[in-house]
Amino acid sequence: MSTATTSSSATRVGVPATTSSRATKVLGWLTLAGFAVLVALAFAWVPEDTRITEQGDVVGQFDAVRLMFVHVPSAILAYTGFGLTFLASLAYLRWRTDWWDMMAHSSAEIGVVFGVLTLVTGSIWGRPTWQTWWEWGDVRQVTALVMVLVFIGYLAVRRIPAEAAVKARRSAVIALVGAVNIVIVNRSVDWWENRTLHQQSTLFARKIRDETLFTLSFSFAVGMVLFAWLLLHRFRTAYLESQIEELEVQEALEERRAEADGADHGREQP
Amino acid sequence: MGTAVFRDAWLIAGKDLRVEMRSRVGLNQIVPFAVTVLVLFAFALDTDQEALRTYAPGLFWVTVLLAALLAIGRSFAVDLADGASDRLLLSGIDPIAVFGGKALAVAVQLVVLEVLLGAGVVLLFDVTVHRYGLLVCAGLAAAAGVATAGTLYGALVAGLGVSETLLPVLLLPVVAPVLIGATRAFQDAFGVAGAEGWAWLGLLAGFAAIYGVFGALSYGALLEEA
Amino acid sequence: MTHVGYLIAGWSISVGAVLAYAGWVLLRGRSLSRRVPENRRRWMMPDD
Numbered sequence: 001m002s003t004a005t006t007s008s009s010a011t012r013v014g015v016p017a018t019t020s021s022r023a024t025k026v027l028g029w030l031t032l033a034g035f036a037v038l039v040a041l042a043f044a045w046v047p048e049d050t051r052i053t054e055q056g057d058v059v060g061q062f063d064a065v066r067l068m069f070v071h072v073p074s075a076i077l078a079y080t081g082f083g084l085t086f087l088a089s090l091a092y093l094r095w096r097t098d099w100w101d102m103m104a105h106s107s108a109e110i111g112v113v114f115g116v117l118t119l120v121t122g123s124i125w126g127r128p129t130w131q132t133w134w135e136w137g138d139v140r141q142v143t144a145l146v147m148v149l150v151f152i153g154y155l156a157v158r159r160i161p162a163e164a165a166v167k168a169r170r171s172a173v174i175a176l177v178g179a180v181n182i183v184i185v186n187r188s189v190d191w192w193e194n195r196t197l198h199q200q201s202t203l204f205a206r207k208i209r210d211e212t213l214f215t216l217s218f219s220f221a222v223g224m225v226l227f228a229w230l231l232l233h234r235f236r237t238a239y240l241e242s243q244i245e246e247l248e249v250q251e252a253l254e255e256r257r258a259e260a261d262g263a264d265h266g267r268e269q270p
Numbered sequence: 271m272g273t274a275v276f277r278d279a280w281l282i283a284g285k286d287l288r289v290e291m292r293s294r295v296g297l298n299q300i301v302p303f304a305v306t307v308l309v310l311f312a313f314a315l316d317t318d319q320e321a322l323r324t325y326a327p328g329l330f331w332v333t334v335l336l337a338a339l340l341a342i343g344r345s346f347a348v349d350l351a352d353g354a355s356d357r358l359l360l361s362g363i364d365p366i367a368v369f370g371g372k373a374l375a376v377a378v379q380l381v382v383l384e385v386l387l388g389a390g391v392v393l394l395f396d397v398t399v400h401r402y403g404l405l406v407c408a409g410l411a412a413a414a415g416v417a418t419a420g421t422l423y424g425a426l427v428a429g430l431g432v433s434e435t436l437l438p439v440l441l442l443p444v445v446a447p448v449l450i451g452a453t454r455a456f457q458d459a460f461g462v463a464g465a466e467g468w469a470w471l472g473l474l475a476g477f478a479a480i481y482g483v484f485g486a487l488s489y490g491a492l493l494e495e496a
Numbered sequence: 497m498t499h500v501g502y503l504i505a506g507w508s509i510s511v512g513a514v515l516a517y518a519g520w521v522l523l524r525g526r527s528l529s530r531r532v533p534e535n536r537r538r539w540m541m542p543d544d
Contacts, residue, residue, distance in 0.1 A: 017526055017529035017530045017537075018522070018525055018526050018529055019521075019522065019525030019526070019529065048497075048498070062498040062499060063497045063498040063499050063500075063503060064498070064499040064502060064503070066503055067499075067502065067503060067506040067507075070506055070507055070510040071506070074510065093491065110517075113513065113514075113517050116513075117509070117510055117513050117514075120506075120509055121506045121509065121510060124502050124505050124506040124509075125502070125506065127502065128498075128499050128502050146443050146446055149443040150440075150443050150444065152439075153436075153439045153440040153443065154440075156436060156439055156440075157426075157427075157430075157436065157440070160430050160431070160432060160436070161431075162430055162431070169491060169492070170426050170427075170430075170492065173422075173426060173488050173491065173492065174426055174440065176484075176488070177422065177423075177444070177484060177488075178444070180480065180484065181443075181444050184447050184476075184477060184480065185443075185446055185447055187447075187473075188446075188447035188450050188451060188473055189447075189450070191469075191470075191473065226514070229518075230517070230518060230521065233518070233521045233522060233525055234521050236525060236537075237521055237524050237525045237528060240525065240528035240529060240531075240532050240537070241528060243532045243536050244528060244531050244532060247531075247532070
């Protein structure tokens, strides 16, 4: 049978059956090394966040600032993932190739993982800093929540058993609408309370220390390498899934053809 | 071409509304459901008349959104049954007209629902209306927003087999801005909070416009698969 | 050091979630790879 031959060639000794390649190995080791350096910088080098007010009080985030080095890159990776999903969906609707569809699916899944992480780490940071796990008055927090919900819905559509082309087209439209929606939600939540607790663009304010700024930038870099590594693996998994589907269709066709041939022979030789 | 699109949209809306008038599912099932939700809210908030009055705008719009899910799901279920949507495609009607017509029919049903529920809120939650103009405009704009976004998402999930569970998951986060805007406008209209109601009307109108354009543009891509 | 509990929670949840997701993707990639002939897995081909 054709199944036997394909599976034996696929598991031939000496050819590892993985989604790894030289590129992913390099990216993987870079991520691990980068993460080790990030931990060292975040905990040994960056000083605690304190400032002395005019009244002489010591205020600040203290050591909770070290949570920023996982929270902020998570948020950036989530937005990168959703942004890539938006672009890939646009490209899919333009060119209708499986490649763009798989790219949209893979990046959305990674985006949701980091989106949830952003919400969780933000909440853990908010408790000691704002004295609350959740702050409805914060625009970025509420927007991120709605965004993650929209893309969880997107992934739900992707998991429905339906014709591949139908699913791809509908998912692409959902991603486009969802991305536009993020802007509307952001504006409306902003007007909703007209105030925000979130530090306004901390990155460029003078208060931030050089060590913190450098470590944050470094965490973005490590995050991007991790993103590339994850995306390559996830994309290849999606590609393998599509290949298996194709193989199964081929097999079914061959079986049907063999049956039909058998039936024809039977009719020809009464 | 321009007038043909409007005429066709009008035809489709008329067809959807006629189907609805004959089946009476909206009147016999969706409206009682919505009123029941209002009653449940009263039970949940205890007999505190003051709390009910304060939160009436938000409760009203949550109820409208829940009922809208049913109305939208029904609008597409009717089309899918006995292949009416396929015949609609074959008729060569512009997808923009199909979208516009279906959205209009849903919007009309939502407005009827809002009127009935509004009476319910006034009676049950002891609300007094201070600004009728704002109330009417916000009700219309919010209905348009929910209808356009809802028709787009209804088409997106139609025929996927799990549309009745998928529609809420996809649509409710998307219409969150409508809930925010319409609730604020109604707070102003009911006089329970000094929110700038007319400014929120802008958000509602903008939402309806964006989803109207988006739905009209992408509807063709969604229909072509049949 | 202040906020030690929050720091441990935040960092370990982040690392744990990424490891769990990456592990899931890798294992799934492995099991799927076995079902696909190598000429369809171009990234494993020798340099060309």
